[in-house]
Amino acid sequence: MKNLRLLMLVLFAVTALSTADVMAQGKSKKKQKNEKKGGGPPPWAPAHGYRAKTRYVYFQDYPVYYDNDRGVYISMSGKNWSISAKLPDILKGVDLFATPKIDLDFSGDKPQELFDEHKSKYPGKK
Incomplete structure (x- = not known):
């Protein structure tokens, strides 16, 4: 029973870390895409959309x-x-x-x- 709990805890931790890594990579790609486009609209442009x-x-x-x-x-x-x-x-x-x-x-x-x-x-x- 103790080994099962430990195994579940390890699986949970690995899954959580993998998910966090994937999310961080997604944000990084979005940031890179915005940097290629000049980092967003110019300051004189309206803010949304x-x-x-x-x-x-x-x-x-x-x-x-x-x-x-x-x-x-x-x-x-x-x-x-x-x-x-x-x-x-x-x-x-x-x-x-x-x-x-x-x-x-x-x-x-x-x-x-x-x-x-x-x-x-x-x-x-x-």
């Missing part, structure tokens, strides 16, 4: 898009478009909480190809 609701944000006063899926900015640099995880120079010093932004209903990979359309549909103040 932002990525799920829209993929691209168009900065109305600037030739800049933000891609929520990839966590990158798409901005015009001279006559060309560039992609960067860093805030584009044109937005440095801009209050990103207050600047007008449009959540685009666009599912493609290159919203910048429709920039002229976006600029005329959503004219900015500048």
